Amino acid sequence: MKCLAAFCFGLFAMVASASDVRPGSIDDVDPRIGTKGTGHVFPGALVPFGMVQPGPDNADEGWSFSSGYQYDAPRILGFSNTHISGAGIPELGDVLLMPNGATPWTTASTSFDSGYHKATEVARPGFYAVRVDERAALVELTATERVALQRYTFDRGGRVQVLVDLQHRLRFQPGPRVTAADYTMRPDGLRATVHSSNWVERQASVALRFDHPIADSQVLPAREGEKAPRLLLSFDLGERRTLEARIALSTVDEDGAAANLATADGIDFDAVQGNAQAAWNTLLSRVAIDAPAEHRRIFYSALYRSLMHPSQIADVDGRVRGPKGEVIDAPGGVYYSTMSLWDTFRASHPLFTLVVPERVPGFVNTLLAHERQMGYLPLWTAWGRETHTMIGNPALPVISDAIAKGFPGIDAEAAFAAMLRTSTAERPNAPAWAQRSWALLDQYGYLPFDRAPGESVSKTAEYGYGDAAVSEVARHLGRIDEAARFERRAASWTALFDSETRTLRGRDSTGAWRTPFDPTEATSPMNNPGDYTEANAWQYTATPALHDPDGFREKLGGRAALEAWLDTFFSLPMPNPNKHLGQEAMIGQYAHGNEPSHHIAWLYAWTDAPTKGEQHVADIARRFYRNAPEGIVGNDDAGQMSAWYVLATLGIYPSRPGHAEWTLGAPLVPRARIDAGSDGPAFDIATARIDTPRIDRQTVPRTGVPDARLRHARQLELPDRNLAR
Incomplete structure (x- = not known):
């Protein structure tokens, strides 16, 4: 009887394994579920439990924009590199970038945001993309554990710009949140340290590097109460139409941010995206279910969101x-x-x-x-x-x-x-x-x-x-x-x-x-x-x-x-x-x-x-x-x-x-x-x-x-x- 019971159990297990129980993958996930209304979900790019989360910010203040994003918001301020998904209080939003391949900005410019069409927005685990129409550019985002990557494809080559806003924060209360900042320009980017007081008092050190030298930089006039610069960087791309920015941060210092940035050296954008998606596939596949496509989408999107945080914030050292x-x-x-x-x-x-x-x-x-x-x-x-x-x-x-x-x-x-x-x-x-x-x-x-x-x-x-x-x-x-x-x-x-x-x-x-x-x-x-x-x-x-x-x-x-x-x-x-x-x-x-x-x-x-x-x-x-x-x-x-x-x-x-x-x-x-x-x-x-x-x-x-x-x-x-x- 024991042998028969063992045989029956084994047969049952074989039947179950031969069913439609399929492991999850990134194809089962829609990161935009929960981005409308009170879910406050972040739709941008990250790896499981990653330190950086590059994504779009529609606004920088208010309970509805705790993650920086609302599905129905018609405009994008830019793309910052740290976010909290699903919280009830806004925080982070470090280093907002916005590309511009249209009419050049000047130091007299006051508007840097852009409208966009939902049909151009793509969100997958480890990847986000959208076309910012008024800036004549396609923005693509991906990430490693410690490095955020932003790739811009402009409608044309030649002279283009990127706004680098170190003042930007996702704010719990109105008014400037930065209390002190300093930065150093480099031929291909900058290093900076920004202190802020919002939900918490914190220090964020930054290492930012572009894959093309900076042709010119200008500092925008500071608005009332601002302590960190907003920079207009210009680039001469020649026949090229793409420009890539890489951003790393550190809670410790700029050397830590630079060391974190170096962890992605030698890996191109597409390879980083592939690695991010592979990391998600590994974890999503640990749970398999038997369910129709729509139920799978709800379930694996939930599993995906479960594995976004906590965020590992220690430097590589x-x-x-x-x-x-x-x-x-x-x-x-x-x-x-x-x-x-x-x-x-x-x-x-x-x-x-x-x-x-x-x-x-x-x-x-x-x-x-x-x-x-x-x-x-x-x-x-x-x-x-x-x-x-x-x-x-x-x-x-x-x-x-x-x-x-x-x-x-x-x-x-x-x-x-x-x-x-x-x-x-x-x-x-x-x-x-x-x-x-x-x-x-x-x-x-x-x-x-x-x-x-x-x-x-x-x-x-x-x-x-x-x-x-x-x-x-x-x-x-x-x-x-x-x-x-x-x-x-x-x-x-x-x-x-x-x-x-x-x-x-x-x-x-x-x-x-x-x-x-x-x-x-x-x-x-x-x-x-x-x-x-x-x-x-x-x-x-x-x-x-x-x-x-x-x-x-x-x-x-x-x-x-x-x-x-x-x-x-x-x-x-x-x-x-x-x-x-x-x-x-x-x-x-x-x-x-x-x-x-x-x-x-x-x-x-x-x-x-x-x-x-x-x-x-x-x-x-x-x-x-x-x-x-x-x-x-x-x-x-x-x-x-x-x-x-x-x-x-x-x-x-x-x-x-x-x-x-x-x-x-x-x-x-x-x-x-x-x-x-x-x-x-x-x-x-x-x-x-x-x-x-x-x-x-x-x-x-x-x-x-x-x-x-x-x-x-x-x-x-x-x-x-x-x-x-």
Whole structure:
């Protein structure tokens, strides 16, 4: 019988492998999905996790242009070389270039932008092109890890120009953002260092080189408040019609930028483009699915966006500026930024452990290097600097997850020490709006809204998943007393659970509830400050389930009570939803456009009605992810929205991030495969007419499936609910 079972299993695997499960490639990706509306997706060129991202900027200011681009914007200012995809705050946008082969500009010129036709725009992983009509030029962009390449093909040869704007920045607030700058011209380009103050205070050193000598250079008159030059460079191309610019940056100095620039020497534009596309094909092919063309386009575009950030910003010699601006040696030569941790700890980082496991130690060691200089682990970083954006301590579950999953190259003792300092030490130098002290939490067991004004409920709830992560690592290291201590503190949310409204509700320092109280009213510190962070009481009540779903279920009254709570959550209308308060992509109180809701549909797995959750997941995927420029509703948040979709399609989700376990649902495709290569997991996913999941033909629970069980599986079978798009 054992031989027969083995034969049948092998036959099943052969049938599955002979199906239409095909690996992804760049042909399955449209980088423009999510570039219209609130997705804030960047459509330009980059390699996976690359330092530079050359792309078009339609505007340099405003929430709608956080990535510099909006699909419907009719004009292009130029092409800058660093971007953040999907964020809600503009930053970067270094070294704007714009070619000109039409009427020459002069120092009296004031307009340098251009209209363009959508039909000329091409966006593929590792490549972007568009014709700027009023400048009589075709612009093509590609990149290596550290070098941005811009190639211009003019309508004619002879005398042409390029605007080099060192003042340009993608700005969080109006007005000039550069605080100081200096530059040195060279026969074929320039070197510069620019200091700016926007979302973060940062230094960007630049090495720019053209493949043709500069015939003439002029400095445009400075506008009010400007500290960096805007240069008009002229070139005599003769019979040639093409000009190429190469740009590298460094957080450290101009020598670092020049060394980074040299890494692409001897490789022509087309070869760089081919290498970039090959790098994308390698990662996209690690996940294979059985799906029609349109579904493949949505899925692989989401996987692509998931792998754009974090961005590796260490110089080729391993130097990098840390969060306080001091130069350090990057651990292992790599250092990551654009770490949107409040968003990405939920799904992105768990996805990385399956698809790009070789990157995980570098991510974690970056967090630890940041802590060594800053004194606490990061929240949200840009260009290596701390933005102090969002709340909680979201680096903690990222570290806990990697340690619990046994990733090599991470010093668990050092990691625990950093986690402990982050969770106990005072932060007197943090900004006024950020976390500075643990005293109130320790004194009251929660944050009273009259003593800790603003986001008191959200902060209390979010500290819980961080404390649970510390407890997890402490237990892993045999620190039983510390594990118990942080497990107790992780339960602080229970002091804010109001049994009457069945939500988390603000309390003052006397223990009195917040009155008046409307659990559907959303608050946000930048709009209408209150007890919640870009959410309302309904949405934050389920936050403790990120680390204690069993305790959350029991607090509500058991399996049936949790089901009833979820039913109400998904059906209770949201009056006047406001996207600036996180109320976007709504189903009842569920707001998929913001991260506090992302795990909630999966909580039906802790009830006797898991199929309700599976149906909600499928509904969310169909309604809020489409093959269109407006195909993402809500900021992609450096890939978190996309990672949610990838995992939902596969039927698995990290409902307890930081705890090395998975929740199993029903996939949105009949078959799939993850194969991360020799150092990562390789297993098939298939639907079957079963009620409960199976791994290698053995029944497993829907919740709490150990990562090691999944990682070493040959096949995961999930219930077939007919949910394929």
